[in-house]
Amino acid sequence: MPQLTIENLSLGYEGQVILSDVNFSVSAGDYLCIVGENGSGKSTLMKTILGLQKQIDGSITFGDGLSANEIGYLPQQTAAQKDFPATVWEIVLSGCQARAGLRPFYSRAEKQLAKENMEKMGITQFAGRCYRALSGGQQQRVLLARALCATRKILLLDEPVSGLDPKVTQEMYQLIEELNHKEHVTIIMISHDISAAVRYASHILHVGHEMFFGPTAEYIRSAAARRFLGTEGGEDA
Amino acid sequence: MNVFQQLQMYLAMPFVQYALIVGTLIALCSSLLGVTLVLKRFSFIGDGLSHVAFGAMAIAGVLRLTNEMLFVLPVTVLCAVLLLRTGQNAKIKGDAAIAMISVGALAIGYMLLNLFPTSSNVSSDVCTSLFGSTSILTLTQLEVWLCIGLSVAVVVIFLLFYNKIFAVTFDEDFARAAGVKAEAYNLLIAVVVAVIIVLAMNLVGSLLISALIIFPAVSAMRLFRSFKGVTVCSAILSVSCALIGMLVSILGSTPVGSTIVAVDIAAFLVFSLLARLGVNRRKA
Numbered sequence: 001m002p003q004l005t006i007e008n009l010s011l012g013y014e015g016q017v018i019l020s021d022v023n024f025s026v027s028a029g030d031y032l033c034i035v036g037e038n039g040s041g042k043s044t045l046m047k048t049i050l051g052l053q054k055q056i057d058g059s060i061t062f063g064d065g066l067s068a069n070e071i072g073y074l075p076q077q078t079a080a081q082k083d084f085p086a087t088v089w090e091i092v093l094s095g096c097q098a099r100a101g102l103r104p105f106y107s108r109a110e111k112q113l114a115k116e117n118m119e120k121m122g123i124t125q126f127a128g129r130c131y132r133a134l135s136g137g138q139q140q141r142v143l144l145a146r147a148l149c150a151t152r153k154i155l156l157l158d159e160p161v162s163g164l165d166p167k168v169t170q171e172m173y174q175l176i177e178e179l180n181h182k183e184h185v186t187i188i189m190i191s192h193d194i195s196a197a198v199r200y201a202s203h204i205l206h207v208g209h210e211m212f213f214g215p216t217a218e219y220i221r222s223a224a225a226r227r228f229l230g231t232e233g234g235e236d237a
Numbered sequence: 238m239n240v241f242q243q244l245q246m247y248l249a250m251p252f253v254q255y256a257l258i259v260g261t262l263i264a265l266c267s268s269l270l271g272v273t274l275v276l277k278r279f280s281f282i283g284d285g286l287s288h289v290a291f292g293a294m295a296i297a298g299v300l301r302l303t304n305e306m307l308f309v310l311p312v313t314v315l316c317a318v319l320l321l322r323t324g325q326n327a328k329i330k331g332d333a334a335i336a337m338i339s340v341g342a343l344a345i346g347y348m349l350l351n352l353f354p355t356s357s358n359v360s361s362d363v364c365t366s367l368f369g370s371t372s373i374l375t376l377t378q379l380e381v382w383l384c385i386g387l388s389v390a391v392v393v394i395f396l397l398f399y400n401k402i403f404a405v406t407f408d409e410d411f412a413r414a415a416g417v418k419a420e421a422y423n424l425l426i427a428v429v430v431a432v433i434i435v436l437a438m439n440l441v442g443s444l445l446i447s448a449l450i451i452f453p454a455v456s457a458m459r460l461f462r463s464f465k466g467v468t469v470c471s472a473i474l475s476v477s478c479a480l481i482g483m484l485v486s487i488l489g490s491t492p493v494g495s496t497i498v499a500v501d502i503a504a505f506l507v508f509s510l511l512a513r514l515g516v517n518r519r520k521a
């Protein structure tokens with residue numbers, strides 16, 4: 001049974017449809033990349049899955065022991081946090097908030113979890129540093145560690161490598177792949193980096209005028225990919 | 238009589254003691270949510286609500302209620318909830334709704350005060366409500382206890398929900414995605430802000446409330462880089478500024494509210510200067 005099933009989903013803002021008839025499913029351990037042009041509705045789709053944005057039609061079903069509040073999310077561009085006074089430790093720990101429920105303070109186990117995730121992301125030495133004084137790549141690691149505190153099952157990442165230099169981008173991809181392989185965390189990632197998407201993902205969802213959903217190998221052969229990639233990514237025939 | 242003897246004489250008076258206790262508590266409360274208000278773009282709500290509180294005060298005056306706070310408090314809390322709702326509903330833009338309610342309340346309040354004057358000197362009445370002039374010194378016994386009770390409640394709620402307020406303020410989308418009931422906490426924040434505003438009205442009057450809430454937080458943000466550091470610093474700063482302001486105003490017979498705000502501004506300038514000099518670079 002899939003962890004997440006999307007059927008005939010229509011989404012948009014204030015009744016205005018941006019995407020309709022979205023169908024796909026994600027099973028435990030999958031690595032799904034969502035690709036498509038700017039403004040095609042990728043972020044909106046992710047927000048709709050997360051329940052941050054009301055869907056217009058269709059259904060979103062969680063299964064396989066996953067409930068709607070066990071999702072780790074890494075938002076695209078965090079503008080409000082530009083001036084926010086907060087240390088790395090405070091931010092990572094806040095990922096445990098959903099676990100804490102109504103309890104006012106974090107338990108020892110939650111603090112331990114936050115420590116472990118900081119270790120995993122290699123940001124332990126920044127614990128006391130101010131978030132806004134970190135580089136873009138370091139900030140993304142902090143947000144990833146926080147997302148890991150919220151879930152062990154599934155991560156939704158909205159352009160996690162945008163604005164990072166090639167080396168840091170590579171490291172970020174490696175981290176995400178490790179989570180997927182070693183810890184069996186399901187990954188749903190929005191990306192404009194089509195070559196990386198094709199390389200790492202097990203499945204591709206292409207949104208836009210032409211929709212595609214299926215295993216990566218099939219995507220490379222599809223018409224949608226050929227048009228999107230030009231000649232470069234299609235079969236070099 | 239020198240300054241100290243004068244001060245001693247004043248401090249022996251019960252109403253001055255009450256004023257100092259209540260003023261300190263109010264200053265403490267109002268600083269706590271400053272960071273949240275500034276960063277969550279709620280500062281507009283704060284501003285709007287203070288005008289609502291002014292309008293409600295005018296109505297309470299017209300109705301000749303003996304205890305105005307008991308009327309002003311529920312009205313302001315109700316408006317806080319309504320404003321939050323309209324802010325989320327995109328039909329009328331949140332900011333416009335707030336501007337409409339706040340300016341409307343201000344106009345109606347002023348009109349009511351003129352139509353049904355409770356004393357011969359309307360403009361001094363208005364001045365009192367807008368700038369607080371001496372209201373902290375003229376609190377009734379009941380109001381003193383009400384202020385103390387509400388302040389303690391605000392502090393306790395803040396401590397209990399500190400981590401949740403942080404999570405929702407820093408990244409509401411993430412918190413909601415992870416299953417945190419962000420709407421409920423937003424509502425809680427709005428209600429607490431309304432309570433703080435009604436309290437602060439006694440200390441500085443409705444026009445200066447925003448200053449009391451925002452200055453300590455913004456000053457603390459100049460020097461401190463952690464949420465905890467900023468919160469603790471702005472609480473200490475706000476209490477110190479309020480105490481200094483109240484004492485200066487008693488000795489110099491200046492208006493309480495504007496004196497406190499003047500001290501807050503001075504503190505802000507000092508903190509900005511320290512930040513310029515690079516004091517913050519070493520602090521987390």
Ligand SMILES: Nc1ncnc2c1ncn2[C@@H]1O[C@H](COP(=O)(O)OP(=O)(O)OP(=O)(O)O)[C@@H](O)[C@H]1O
Nearest residue numbers: 013014018036037038039040041042043044045076
């Ligand atoms: N809050 C909003 N209200 C109304 N329309 C919106 C809102 N946010 C986005 N849109 C519109 O919805 C469409 C899809 O936006 P979305 O952010 O989902 O695109 P995207 O695929 O994530 O693009 P990008 O690759 O640039 O991140 C765009 O046309 C955008 O203008």
Ligand SMILES: [Mg+2]
Nearest residue numbers: 042043044076
């Ligand atoms: Mg996007």
